[in-house]
Amino acid sequence: MSQSTNQAASSSFASLQLKPDLLANLETMNFTQMTQIQAESLPAILSGKDVIAQAKTGSGKTAAFGLGLLNKLNVKRFRIQTIVLCPTRELADQVAKEIRTLARGTHNVKVLTLCGGVPMGPQIGSLEHGAHIIVGTPGRIVDHLDSGRLNLNNVNMLVLDEADRMLEMGFQDHLDHIIAQMPQHRQTLLFSATYPEQIQTIAEQIMVKPTMVKVETTHDDVTIEQQFFEMQDGQNRIEALELLLLDKQPSSAVVFCNTKRETQKVADSLADKGFSVLALHGDLEQRDRDKMLLQFANKSARILVATDVAARGLDIDELDAVFNYQIAYDTEVHIHRIGRTGRAGSTGVAYTFYNLEEMYKITAIEDAMKLEVSPKALPDMSVLTKQPLQAEMVTIQIDGGKKHKLRPGDIVGCLTNGKEIAGNQIGKIKVTDIRSYVAVPQALAKTALNKITKGRLKNRTFRAWFV
Template sequence: MSELSFQELGLPENLLQAVKGLGYENPSAIQASAIPAAMTGEDLIGLSQTGSGKTAAFALPVLARIDLADESPQALIVCPTRELANQVCEEVHDLAKFMPGFRALPVYGGAPIDRQLRALRKGVHVIVGTPGRLQDHLRRGTFDPKNIRTVVLDEADRMLDMGFREEMEELLSEMPDEHQTLFFSATMNKAVGGLIRKFGNNPRTIEIERKTLTVEAIEQVSYEVRNRSRVEVLSRILDMDEPRLAVVFCNTRRVVDEVTETLNARGYSADRLHGDISQDQRERTLARFRKGTVEVLVATDVAARGIDIDEIDLVANYDLPQDPEDYVHRIGRTGRAGRKGRAVTFVYGRDIYRLQNVERYTKQRIPRGRIPSLEEVGGKIADQLFESVREKLEAGEWKDYSEQIDRLLDQGHTGTDIASVLFNMLSEKSGREGQEIDEDRPGRRREREPRDRGGEMGGDRRERNVRGDRGERNERGPRRSRDDSGEAEQGMTRLFLNMGKALHLQPKDIAGLLYNEANLPPGSVGRIHMFPKHCLIEVRSDVVEDAIAVSKDAKLRGKPFRLDFDKNTGAPGGIDGGHGGKKPYRGQGGRR
């Protein structure tokens, strides 16, 4: 933080009032240096790392120059991704809270263009958008740049890396001759320098130097772990750390899907973010993640670009990124706003040498960590149960079951045995049953793992299947025909879905629908039996009505569907003793 105050930066009173309302006390280094320079109207190059407050550094001087009486676009902010454009626009609106009549519009592909056209016709002061959609509006003639006073290129290096040079050059060439250009970037490379030389007007450079590229508040650790063991190790870390929010980075979309499905099957509240997800689904996912409804976000680099949420406690590099700079961007999602953060990285084989390149780039050593054992995870879960019970006892908040306890005591059972059984049942219901992995065996012989094909989850064909990571065959039981599928487990109700494998439906699609669209609590979806033209799904009986309600206006694979009680088991199917004395499936139990 700078020793200056925002009052000393020359900002108007309405912006100072907004800054104070947002809880900012002192400007960051990039804000203290860039805001006074940008207020003069000169071109500027701001070089600062992710999470350093660049958005306010350019948004405040942009807003200070806005004429509210003129409803034509006066400032253009160009961002590399839709997510970042949305977040920048939200922050601009927050900073303009005390500017009556101010309007800013996010413009990006994947969203209905007719809404953007209506907003542009109505009038906006600031446009925040991605290069492709902005270029589209220019060609349509729906965006007139004649009154643009300031152009901001946010994360210019990333936009060039993503192949937007042509779009950026076309946008800048259409701007008025007399306009201010602000280039903000994490790095100054050859491509960024060429763009500045072509379109900049003798810009002033402001660079915020740091001895290391990573934040000291972030604890970094690496784990040497085989691909086939990574989901189990990730699960153990989530159980031990108990992060409020966590982001898991993968290098490919397919691995994102596989990891998300496996985490949900293990009882975690997880969702995915990658390039194949529709824009509406992206926004819903991010909204749930901010609220904490989704605790683990599994994402690719491009899809997660621009996520700026202070409460992220853990970042996990499921795959080590190819570029050391991407490592810095990834772990910069945690350790923000004065909070502590943790970044874990999984490596094996050649990844160890690539991790050394990251250490040289960041000028920081990343220590090797010891994988938590099953016993340690079990002890942590037991401690959590103990604290929960203790808090209930001290608060006096529980339902009286003394009659049932007395009956057990009369039959000769001791109070200690009764309590132990209850603790055991509670642990089975709320805990996740872990799996032993090769890394658990002390003094194991180092084996050469088959070459990793595109960041897949396992080394060979058998282990790359998600089922091999979560033991689905053993936990869910063998597949059966509809007439021989058994009865629902205790506390579960079986539902019938009139879609099946013939439509290329997968269990992850059904689980994603129920968790994300119906907002079912973690661990409420049990076994899923897949058939060519239908599916049988076990859902916790107390939320089964919520699951059925989602079929009224939702679609699966773009098609309407019918979800109802399975007639073969009755409704509700899991309440009338249909469990047959089977042991409850623990893999869906949730982790708390």
């Protein structure tokens, strides 16, 4: 197991044997010091070793393998040289975006995303034009392999990102199929938040003398406060959740459930009680999942009820609270869940419900996190007189995107034409190939929609509606 170092010199990107264009780009991004996972894994990755790295989301793991694969890449050789496999499209999109950012200083690097839930046609066209790096989900990559559109003969690096979730989601057969199609002589990197036995088994099968790196998944007690609530026999968890939400009034919160069915049930119950809530789970169409994530990220909903798998790839900077409606099956997953709040130095609270039958899980959490759990009392029923907080923003979908030459600046210009809406009132904007999304304050929603549908973007009108 690698040991971390406190010496700033050895945690500087400049201390690594990175290509000059990568180092220069890191400087423009103001990336000078490595995170712990980067400092411990990058030297082994850059020396060509197989690496197993255990670290939570938000630790900087994408930059660790991203820099490794870009440093190894031969840009002049226009062949697929790297495959990065992710459990969900959301995560794959995020990873591809970060690799492209890290590659900005290197000319002509082509990164292609191959994920399910989107039409096959554009992907087939992109594959015909070739790529250096493929980032995708196992199912869609198998589809392209089986139809003969994807050739992995030149792959010299395989990255399995969030390998634990891919195995949980039943991708073992797909992984085996993909790996069988690529050269045995390659470098393999395996990144995972948890390290179940299945990971060890797959590592033994596909890796050669891997270097193990583990960054402890502990969190600063100052930034994350944990509160536990023991549910008595027959006690209604949804009522307990409602009491806490009304009492604490978090501006943004994720409620974790263990099953898709429970996730939808909890979201429906909260919606019936007037809460601003969305559900995120595997039974939803990919397009709907994308919209849910977008709305939650741009503050068009206060509460997201989600399964662990669906919440991977959720990129929210400021999350006030996490609710463990059902306690996680695994201690590492619990730590991973609560780590979504209190990030980037902000404070956060994690509320966990459990019953007597789940005391063994509480004991495991106490041991792993070196804390003593004392159950707290729920807020008084009088808080039921409070009104749930409504979403700050509303999302407008515009029927046009990059293919129509639309840019975020065009949308801002249209909305700020006149004096009704100021530029600093406009929320997040996302422009995709054929759709665009903009978040606007609730009070200005109708005005904003009117400006877009009746105004002009790129000298033409576009249809638009509230998501």
